[in-house]
Amino acid sequence: MSSPARVRIQTDDFDLSTEVAALRAGDGGVGAVTSFVGTVRDRNSGTPGEVSAMELEHYPGMTERAIEAMIDEALRRFDIRDARVIHRVGPLQPGDQIVLVVVSSAHRGSSFQACEFLMDYLKTQAPFWKKETTPEGARWVDARVTDDEALARWGIAAGNSQAAVPGAPV
């Protein structure tokens, strides 16, 4: 069964090197590690510098559980050794690290794929919500259709940005 340490939701920053080392530790079968770091941009669709701050909200309990299930699915789909996900919540600034996905495998192909799969899954299925502060005030960030399309490549219907369409699956 999975260790809860595979998923961490925290306000603190994280260190990529530390997490990669921890994932590889004690597993001589690891020949490849793929990582993804998402960072807070200073803009959304608009002007550079328009976003001065961001606040991340999550659903304690469900968020961890959802990402654990995503890692289980990645382990079923790809020939990988292990994976870790860290997602920050609370107040963040432009330039801050926000999310980390690290995947280990014997050979590079499967960890590249699994890393992208986990991010595509997380973007539309993990309960997090971003609120950004701009000169016009604070606003909740809208979901993107392109994120639904990214997950569809893996044969999974996201139903996230499309949730508003009458009759669409919620």
Next chain:
Amino acid sequence: MHITVRYFASLREALGPSESVEIAEGSTLGALRDALIARGGAHAEVLARGRALRCALNQLMADEATAVPAGAEVAFFPPVTGG
């Protein structure tokens, strides 16, 4: 029967973080949403049909056809935007 309804993000700002709700046995998530809309006011506004909304049952993503068991924890929230 009693259930707990939780709200997140913009819905939490409008309705508060959670409330205890009494619904008929066998109600679906969709019927629960309709019952909350029928209260009018802020509930009718933020839960309105046609609004982007997702829901979870006992901390798993669910669709509105799902039946709600007694004592359940239901959540309504906007499309997710993490990562």
